[in-house]
Amino acid sequence: MKLTADEQAMLDGKEGPAVQKAMELLVKYGEALGAERLVDTNNVCDANVYSPTPGLPPFDGHDHIFSQMSLDSDEILEIPKVKAFSCQLIGRMDSRHWRLQGIDQTTHDLILESESYNAAHGIQLMNTCTPYQIGNVPVKGEHCAWMESSAVVYINSVLGARSNVEGRESTAAAMLTGKIPYWGYHLESERRGTHYVTIEVPVESFMDWGLLGYFVGQAVGDKVPVIDNVKNSPNLSKLKHFGAAASTSGGVEMYHIPGVTAEARTVEEAFSGNKIYEKFRFGPEERRKVYEDLNRTGRDTNVDLVMLGCPHSSIQQIWEICNLLDGKKVHSNTQLWIFTPHPIRELADRIGYTKILEDAGAVLMSDTCPAIGRFLPKGTKVIATDSAKQVHYLPAIMHVQGWFGSTQDCISAAITGRWKGELQ
Ligand code: F3S
Numbered sequence: 001m002k003l004t005a006d007e008q009a010m011l012d013g014k015e016g017p018a019v020q021k022a023m024e025l026l027v028k029y030g031e032a033l034g035a036e037r038l039v040d041t042n043n044v045c046d047a048n049v050y051s052p053t054p055g056l057p058p059f060d061g062h063d064h065i066f067s068q069m070s071l072d073s074d075e076i077l078e079i080p081k082v083k084a085f086s087c088q089l090i091g092r093m094d095s096r097h098w099r100l101q102g103i104d105q106t107t108h109d110l111i112l113e114s115e116s117y118n119a120a121h122g123i124q125l126m127n128t129c130t131p132y133q134i135g136n137v138p139v140k141g142e143h144c145a146w147m148e149s150s151a152v153v154y155i156n157s158v159l160g161a162r163s164n165v166e167g168r169e170s171t172a173a174a175m176l177t178g179k180i181p182y183w184g185y186h187l188e189s190e191r192r193g194t195h196y197v198t199i200e201v202p203v204e205s206f207m208d209w210g211l212l213g214y215f216v217g218q219a220v221g222d223k224v225p226v227i228d229n230v231k232n233s234p235n236l237s238k239l240k241h242f243g244a245a246a247s248t249s250g251g252v253e254m255y256h257i258p259g260v261t262a263e264a265r266t267v268e269e270a271f272s273g274n275k276i277y278e279k280f281r282f283g284p285e286e287r288r289k290v291y292e293d294l295n296r297t298g299r300d301t302n303v304d305l306v307m308l309g310c311p312h313s314s315i316q317q318i319w320e321i322c323n324l325l326d327g328k329k330v331h332s333n334t335q336l337w338i339f340t341p342h343p344i345r346e347l348a349d350r351i352g353y354t355k356i357l358e359d360a361g362a363v364l365m366s367d368t369c370p371a372i373g374r375f376l377p378k379g380t381k382v383i384a385t386d387s388a389k390q391v392h393y394l395p396a397i398m399h400v401q402g403w404f405g406s407t408q409d410c411i412s413a414a415i416t417g418r419w420k421g422e423l424q
Helices: 005-011 017-033 062-071 105-120 149-159 168-177 206-220 236-249 267-271 284-294 315-325 342-351 353-360 388-398 407-416
Strands: 038-040 044-046 086-088 179-181 195-199 225-228 278-282 305-308 335-340 362-366 382-385 401-404
Touching: 005 017, 017 062, 017 168, 017 179, 044 168, 062 105, 062 168, 149 236, 168 179, 195 206, 206 225, 206 236, 206 278, 206 284, 206 388, 225 267, 236 315, 236 388, 278 284, 284 388, 305 407, 315 335, 315 342, 315 353, 315 362, 315 407, 335 342, 335 353, 342 353, 342 362, 353 362, 382 388, 382 407, 388 401
Parallel strands: 044 086, 195 225, 195 278, 305 335, 305 382, 335 362, 382 401
Antiparallel strands: 038 179
């Protein structure tokens, strides 16, 4: 791989051993990928907060944790402040409701200590899977190094920024060096459409966009779909749901909806001369099949937990949930947990939505989610959610049954304690 003078200097250790180790990692990573060079990045999102996990060895301080877990170094390196603008993604603990999650005081204190270490190194504690909802909104063409598949597919497709789905080590190295291998979705040529999907059924609601996303991921895997025949322009929440679903059932990191997403006004522009490898249609039959697939683990209609906010809810979604609750109370056998970034929770506090939710018996949570934090209310056997991603993961990793439906179906389940969702 060709290195610039500043990259070579870092590799030679001119900026200290931690930066040298980071550059070694990037060079190895880039060479394994066949990248010819690195590219400058000043926008990194990574999950670097430590929380004690069974099986991990004891660590001798946070430099040791960073060295070993983020830079793959056996040596304890002195970690300098980050060079690139860097943000912490979603973590394991809600700063407000950690006791409800079942987190003990020692673990809580260690996580806060790790957060303070990160903050002292210049990492922004955004603690969400949707940094683009709370101020980190990369612009078209901006080279980023982000983890979190739902966020990467959003910034690539909707905003036209450029990132691959990175890992903990590559983002840690990018934070310290301001560099990332120039390959994959950083390249113009990799961003063109490869597969064509035409919609033959109305796709309007939040649920519809999740169904379509899950279908698209199943159909194209990790390729670049072009979605045609979209009649109703989706908003942020719907695109957030669509991308998360497509990156969950497949590995979609980039898509085009001509006239809606950043890089294509027409289908032709989306493919930009690329061959169309395969064509798919999304009609009533495909829609029903995806719905049934997402509900494959649901059997018992008594619902223990309704989970909303995957990816983290926008303020618009919280407003909609408050309206749907309409003064009603959550059933005594059911919990309603809603997840949002912490600055949006603060906004909800100020507007009065947090109080509306709490008066109904719901909890507005931040900084984490059940899939990342691996927590559910004690004794939970059945969950319901309006998120295709969450219903894909929770039954698999937490061994619960899962129902998927509209936000209305979920609120109705929270109020009655029973799942009655149906495909309309
Ligand atoms: Fe975010 Fe957790 Fe869903 S990380 S996308 S709320 S699985």
